[in-house]
Amino acid sequence: MLIVQKFGGTSVANTERIKSVAARVAKYHAKGDQIVVVVSAMSGVTDGLIKLAKEIMPLPSEREMDVLLATGEQTTIALTAIALHALGLPAASLTGAQAGIVTDGVHTKAKIQNITPRKIHELLNADKVVIVAGFQGQTREGQITTLGRGGSDLTAIALAAALKANLCQIYTDVDGVYTADPRLVPTARKLTEISYDEMLELASLGAKVMQSRSVEFAKKFGVVFEVRSSLNDNPGTIVKEETKGMEDVVIRGVSLDKNQAKMTLVGVPDRPGIAASIFKSLADGAINVDMIVQNASHGSETPATDLSFTVDRADLLKAGKIIDELRSSIGIRDVVAAEKMGKLSIVGVGMRSHSGVAAKMFDTLAQAGINIEMISTSEIKISVVIELSKAEPAMRAVHAAFLG
Amino acid sequence: MLIVQKFGGTSVANTERIKSVAARVAKYHAKGDQIVVVVSAMSGVTDGLIKLAKEIMPLPSEREMDVLLATGEQTTIALTAIALHALGLPAASLTGAQAGIVTDGVHTKAKIQNITPRKIHELLNADKVVIVAGFQGQTREGQITTLGRGGSDLTAIALAAALKANLCQIYTDVDGVYTADPRLVPTARKLTEISYDEMLELASLGAKVMQSRSVEFAKKFGVVFEVRSSLNDNPGTIVKEETKGMEDVVIRGVSLDKNQAKMTLVGVPDRPGIAASIFKSLADGAINVDMIVQNASHGSETPATDLSFTVDRADLLKAGKIIDELRSSIGIRDVVAAEKMGKLSIVGVGMRSHSGVAAKMFDTLAQAGINIEMISTSEIKISVVIELSKAEPAMRAVHAAFLG
Numbered sequence: 001m002l003i004v005q006k007f008g009g010t011s012v013a014n015t016e017r018i019k020s021v022a023a024r025v026a027k028y029h030a031k032g033d034q035i036v037v038v039v040s041a042m043s044g045v046t047d048g049l050i051k052l053a054k055e056i057m058p059l060p061s062e063r064e065m066d067v068l069l070a071t072g073e074q075t076t077i078a079l080t081a082i083a084l085h086a087l088g089l090p091a092a093s094l095t096g097a098q099a100g101i102v103t104d105g106v107h108t109k110a111k112i113q114n115i116t117p118r119k120i121h122e123l124l125n126a127d128k129v130v131i132v133a134g135f136q137g138q139t140r141e142g143q144i145t146t147l148g149r150g151g152s153d154l155t156a157i158a159l160a161a162a163l164k165a166n167l168c169q170i171y172t173d174v175d176g177v178y179t180a181d182p183r184l185v186p187t188a189r190k191l192t193e194i195s196y197d198e199m200l201e202l203a204s205l206g207a208k209v210m211q212s213r214s215v216e217f218a219k220k221f222g223v224v225f226e227v228r229s230s231l232n233d234n235p236g237t238i239v240k241e242e243t244k245g246m247e248d249v250v251i252r253g254v255s256l257d258k259n260q261a262k263m264t265l266v267g268v269p270d271r272p273g274i275a276a277s278i279f280k281s282l283a284d285g286a287i288n289v290d291m292i293v294q295n296a297s298h299g300s301e302t303p304a305t306d307l308s309f310t311v312d313r314a315d316l317l318k319a320g321k322i323i324d325e326l327r328s329s330i331g332i333r334d335v336v337a338a339e340k341m342g343k344l345s346i347v348g349v350g351m352r353s354h355s356g357v358a359a360k361m362f363d364t365l366a367q368a369g370i371n372i373e374m375i376s377t378s379e380i381k382i383s384v385v386i387e388l389s390k391a392e393p394a395m396r397a398v399h400a401a402f403l404g
Numbered sequence: 405m406l407i408v409q410k411f412g413g414t415s416v417a418n419t420e421r422i423k424s425v426a427a428r429v430a431k432y433h434a435k436g437d438q439i440v441v442v443v444s445a446m447s448g449v450t451d452g453l454i455k456l457a458k459e460i461m462p463l464p465s466e467r468e469m470d471v472l473l474a475t476g477e478q479t480t481i482a483l484t485a486i487a488l489h490a491l492g493l494p495a496a497s498l499t500g501a502q503a504g505i506v507t508d509g510v511h512t513k514a515k516i517q518n519i520t521p522r523k524i525h526e527l528l529n530a531d532k533v534v535i536v537a538g539f540q541g542q543t544r545e546g547q548i549t550t551l552g553r554g555g556s557d558l559t560a561i562a563l564a565a566a567l568k569a570n571l572c573q574i575y576t577d578v579d580g581v582y583t584a585d586p587r588l589v590p591t592a593r594k595l596t597e598i599s600y601d602e603m604l605e606l607a608s609l610g611a612k613v614m615q616s617r618s619v620e621f622a623k624k625f626g627v628v629f630e631v632r633s634s635l636n637d638n639p640g641t642i643v644k645e646e647t648k649g650m651e652d653v654v655i656r657g658v659s660l661d662k663n664q665a666k667m668t669l670v671g672v673p674d675r676p677g678i679a680a681s682i683f684k685s686l687a688d689g690a691i692n693v694d695m696i697v698q699n700a701s702h703g704s705e706t707p708a709t710d711l712s713f714t715v716d717r718a719d720l721l722k723a724g725k726i727i728d729e730l731r732s733s734i735g736i737r738d739v740v741a742a743e744k745m746g747k748l749s750i751v752g753v754g755m756r757s758h759s760g761v762a763a764k765m766f767d768t769l770a771q772a773g774i775n776i777e778m779i780s781t782s783e784i785k786i787s788v789v790i791e792l793s794k795a796e797p798a799m800r801a802v803h804a805a806f807l808g
Contacts, residue, residue: 015459052483055419057490064489067497068482071475078472079456085468086461093471098546119546142502142523 001166002034002124006134006156009043010173011230012076015083021230022083024171025129029089034124036163038134038156039080041072062107066136066146070096073133073152080131091129094119096136097144101155103137109148112137112155112217115162132159150211157214161221168223170210171230176237177202177209180254184392185399191252192235195242198252201347201381205255215239242349250357251348251402256395258388260290260341261316262373263309265323267333270303274330278307278323285322287315290343291376291385304333308374310385313339341373342391345383346398358382364401370394405570406438406528410538410560413447414577415634416480419487425634426487428575429533433493438528440567442538442560443484445476466511470540470550474500477537477556484535495533498523500540501548505559507541513552516541516559516621519566536563554615561618565625572627574614575634580641581606581613584658588796589803595656596639599646602656605751605785609659619643646753654761655752655806660799662792664694664745665720666777667713669727671737674707678734682711682727689726691719694747695780695789708737712778714789717743745777746795749787750802762786768805774798 005025012018021037028035049068053060060068077093084091100117103110123130134152137145147154153170160168177199180188194202196219203212209227218225218239228236246252268274275294282289288311295306311319316339323335351357361382365372370393374385386394409432411425425441432439453472457464464472481497488495504521507514527534538556541549551558557574564572581603584592598606600623607616613631622629622643632640650656672678679698686693692715699710715723720743727739755761765786769776774797778789790798 015456019460049479052419052479053486056423056483056486060486061489064482064485064497067485067499068479071478074475074478075453075456075472078468079460081468081471082457082460082464085465093468095471095548098548144499144502 002036002163003028003167003169004036004038004156004160004163004165005169005171006038006152007040007171007230008152008173009040009046011171012039012080013043015079018076018079018083019086021080022087022089024230025084026087026089029129035129036120036124036159036165037080037129037131038152038159039073039076039131040134040152041069042076045072045075063143066107066144069146070133070136070144073135077131077133084129084131089129090127091131092123093131093133094123095133096155097138097142099132099159101137101158102140103145103147105139105141105143105145107143107145110137110139110145112147112158115158117159117162120159120163150214153210153214154217157218157221157223157225160223160225161217168225169236170225170227172209172227173229173231174209174227175229175232175234176227177239178253179403180395180399181256184256185254185396187399187404189403191237193238193240193246194252195246195349196239197242197380198347198349199239201345201378202253202255205257205343205345205347205381205383247350247353249348250350250354251346252350253347254395254399254403255345255347256391257343257345258391259313260310260343260385260388261313262338262341262385263311263316263319263323264336264338265307265332265334266336267304268307269331270305275307277330278326281322281326282319285318287311287319287322291374291383293374310341310343310374338373338387340388341385342388342394343383343385344391344394344398345381346402347381349380351380351382360401361398364397365394368394368397370397406440406567407432407571407573408440408442408560408564408567408569409573409575410442410556411444411575411634412556412577413444413450415575416443416484417447419483422480422483422487423490425484426491426493428634429488430491430493433533439533440524440528440563440569441484441533441535442556442563443477443480443535444538444556445473446480449476449479467547470511470548473550474537474540474548477539481535481537488533488535493533494531495535496527497535497537498527499537500559501542501546503536503563505541505562506544507549507551509543509545509547509549511549514541514543514549516551516562519562521563521566524563524567554618557614557618558621561622561625561627561629564627564629565621572629573640574629574631576613576631577633577635578613578631579633579636579638580631581643582657583807584799584803585660588660589658589800591803591808593807595641597642597644597650598656599650599753600643601646601784602751602753603643605749605782606657606659609661609747609749609751609785609787651754651757653752654754654758655750656754657751658799658803658807659749659751660795661747661749662795663717664714664747664789664792665717666742666745666789667715667720667723667727668740668742669711669736669738670740671708672711673735674709679711681734682730685726685730686723689722691715691723691726695778695787697778714745714747714778742777742791744792745789746792747787747789748795748798748802749785750806751785753784755784755786764805765802768801769798772798772801774801
């Protein structure tokens with residue numbers, strides 16, 4: 001079997017942890033598997049390098065940041081190879097460039113264009129464990145690039161696709177994907193499997209297991225992968241294409257994003273183009289607007305409406321300033337901000353074939369005395385915005401109703 | 405003018421120092437010069453990486469050590485480019501591999517085989533300052549290599565040769581090459597110029613300005629370079645091919661190696677092959693023997709001789725053990741070790757055309773009451789081994805006699 005194993009920054013945080021990673025790899029190697037290991041920078045290293053650069057210049061060149069940050073993973077690959085040698089295993093390291101990972105030239109958030117894993121195959125054929133630096137590649141012209149947040153996961157999944165690996169394991173500091181965050185919901189269970197689409201919804205809803213782009217890449221190339229813990233030997237969660245049986249489960253999981261804030265513009269003139277100008281100004285200010293709800297027009301002489309939207313709490317102040325600048329020119333009557341909001345979501349492909357899911361969620365919240373302020377739905381997701389103070393009990397109530 | 409400027413580890417030890425380097429480069433750039441900057445790892449970084457590797461394994465793979473250590477210079481090139489950007493200068497960094505530095509495959513002490521500086525030319529033609537990682541290259545097969553001690557000097561000199569640079573400046577923490585170590589000889593003067601051969605002798609005699617191999621490379625390719633300080637704007641010392649005028653000066657400099665130890669084997673059987681077997685055993689033990697003196701045979705029944713040699717003080721114990729193992733089989737009468745010895749040398753191409761230099765040196769030492777224990781000479785060098793306790797006064801006396 002050809003296995004790609006990816007270990008994140010906390011799994012390689014120091015030489016002791018790196019030795020543990022090597023011991024795990026050795027176990028698979030002893031079974032006769034061919035193994036490609038993808039590693040991140042040791043935790044803290046990337047932040048330390050960014051700090052150095054910012055000591056020199058607040059906004060350093062992205063090309064040079066890539067040259068700088070790529071050293072983080074390069075350090076880990078060498079140390080990991082040495083740790084495997086210490087256990088008597090043949091192993092050799094490759095940087096992203098050496099591994100044949102070719103990207104576009106968008107520094108600090110490059111996209112993988114193709115992989116020519118000639119050297120990886122050479123080393124595997126010579127019976128070596130191959131250690132590849134995650135998060136990095138090079139352009140066709142030989143410039144060093146990095147893939148941005150979650151880049152090492154992406155490297156692992158892209159390599160699994162290019163090598164037609166039998167297995168792709170993403171080792172992390174959690175046991176897998178849960179029906180809810182176990183710190184908030186004690187009855188949460190680890191999922192045996194989850195579909196790409198469900199995983200994508202959970203990722204975009206604030207579940208921190210993986211970045212969306214890695215899951216999207218896996219979906220696009222049909223890479224089945226397992227999210228599992230580097231601290232124990234428990235099986236993790238398999239992420240794969242939706243299967244028939246998956247729809248039998250109504251809800252796969254519940255997630256909560258506690259970093260929401262809501263802004264309501266009261267008495268906005270109900271004319272075409274007004275909403276567009278408001279949200280264009282916010283976008284120009286790099287404010288990421290999530291949910292938008294527009295209420296029905298008030299029945300007064302000049303038609304006016306109420307417009308609510310949510311932003312990340314960290315962006316609320318900036319959003320407020322942008323709205324203040326527009327206020328008189330557009331003629332907004334009042335602005336109300338609610339700083340502490342939470343977004344509670346339920347996700348599951350089963351929603352497609354089960355009716356009454358939304359009704360059951362709303363009913364559960366009503367019975368718990370929780371007021372819903374905004375609602376947003378997709379084919380496989382229902383999100384509600386509620387007061388943050390009630391978000392955790394709300395989450396437990398919804399989890400209990402759907403997942404027991 | 406095309407200038408190659410090399411800055412060592414202490415010159416780029418932190419972000420403040422890197423900013424100073426950038427300011428210096430900017431001054432040359434303002435004059436319209438094209439500049440290629442070669443940098444080492446920030447001081448301490450390489451040792452830190454070696455420590456990490458040795459935490460995992462006492463003797464880590466040399467291939468992986470090269471992957472690991474190459475990150476040190478890669479970090480510096482990015483930070484230096486950013487520091488130049490902060491001053492408004494266009495600049496781009498290149499790793500050794502990107503700069504086209506091709507080496508053989510002898511990891512941790514690779515030799516430069518050739519340089520194809522296509523990318524450097526491209527960047528220079530685009531009016532950029534080019535920052536190249538010293539100490540590293542890659543093999544034709546794309547393996548990362550490092551050049552060993554003094555490797556960054558070598559990178560700078562090799563680049564100056566390949567680019568046909570007009571000037572090669574080696575910035576360091578001393579002002580240039582002195583007639584003697586100014587800490588030991590207060591009257592020592594900075595030299596305006598010195599020949600490659602003199603510089604080579606001084607390097608091999610323990611003067612710590614530069615490694616021999618960089619000077620040898622410069623000599624082979626006729627690269628004129630200047631050793632100067634990164635802490636001030638004083639002109640340094642020009643190192644170049646011997647010129648007619650150089651022979652007018654009898655002695656270029658005086659050097660002292662304080663780390664010598666002497667071992668004398670008394671009553672060694674005077675038979676062919678005995679010396680060979682002794683020094684082969686020492687070489688097999690990785691003991692570097694420097695000077696060897698054999699006295700005339702004693703006029704007794706079985707011909708025997710006294711054999712003295714010097715080793716690094718750190719190797720004396722090991723050398724003693726090796727000799728002890730041979731002692732009875734060879735039949736050495738007695739072994740005497742002198743732990744604290746110094747080697748005092750005078751160097752100068754002027755010796756070739758001036759007679760009486762050795763006599764003057766010996767006479768100077770005799771007048772100072774210093775006993776000479778061993779003597780070794782080359783065409784442009786005379787070395788004597790003396791007691792360490794008298795080495796510094798001896799050095800001052802010899803410096804005064806030849807250099808004032």
